[in-house]
Amino acid sequence: MVNEKEINFFKKNGYLIKKSPDQISLNKLQDFVYKILSKKKKSLSKDKKKYFQSLHKYITKKELNNFRVNAITLINRNKNFRDLYYNSSKELLDGLVGNEIAMQKKINLSIQIPNDTKSMLPMHSDIYAGESPFEVVVWIPLMDVKKSTHSMFITNPKDNIAINKAITKSKKLTIIKIYNKFKKKFKFLKINFGEILIFSPIIQHGNVVNTTKETRISLNCRFKSLLSPYDVFSKTHRNIPHFFQPHTVKPLTKIGFNFIETVNKKKFHGSL
């Protein structure tokens, strides 16, 4: 259960980190990713966390993108992976979003090897790309992530207001200049394996070059309440069936929509 204190933390910070009560699902997610990665790049260590941390020793920067794309394809081919993902974050989703859920069609895998300049994701808010303000990102580390460039950075709702204004109104500054101007307003998050990070992608976030000596591997996927708006202010592809997939649909939702459809078709309602 998400308690009031945690909801207030989310309100103030735009994110929440909490230990998942479903460690079995998390372990299965980690196992699956370990299996597909180590099949391509043989592991010298049976310790999954150690293997992930030292993945850069098995792979070159040049190979990384294909390696990641192949892994993402395999992850998304496995239907059970989606259920494990949802189950591992269900408690947080129930508390912050709802229990009737639309889930992003594609689960993403992020591999940040040390000093890789090509996997950077500069500061951004997902709403700029037409995503719904009703959604959250569920970010799952597959190892312990340090509070440094090893992790992702995020600001808070209060500072986000000023940064958003600068991004949407500035005629001279670039994204990188705005990021540098507000750099102190961002923090890197420490998250251990076993914990889930959930955040509103309205809030500016991103990552920089990983200057630590360890690779970071994490998963991310977006969720929203099935019955909340999809296309807000602009009509894009961030909807069903392009971007989201209904994950849990309650019987009364089916009954209600079918009722409207039937009444409209048969026109037996007095007000029609």
Place this chain on the structure above:
Amino acid sequence: MKKMPIFAGYINLKPINGIIFPSYAQNQINKEYITSKLNGEFFMSTNENTYGKNNIVLRSLLEEKSLRGICLLSVYSLPDIKKQREEIYKLSLKYKKEFHFVFEEKFLKNKKDISTIEDLFIFNNSFFTTKKKFLNKFERQFVNKDWSFV
């Protein structure tokens, strides 16, 4: 050597939740799905007649003997009218043809699959497809500056 099953692409130039995919893009998406996911042989995609309301191209593909099935971008590429869809389902079962829907990654092979596909038509309702720009009186009661993130 085992003969590869042949699947045809089907193109319909109507919007799928607001987006009209050009025919060349639909053709490419169908082709990729048929060859990679279905491990089948691609039979050139055909455009539905945009002037008729009789789904003539879809019905014709269903009667094409050489085909195992038809690949469509989405379940929403099927006719919008339920009665017409039911006719199409009936034909697909009669001619033992499969339907494969790329975006939903679903298929229709047997009678029992029909309800899975029909359930998805809920999401073609304007509730899910209309752009949201304003709040109504009821929704405005939830507005509270403390929750303003922008």
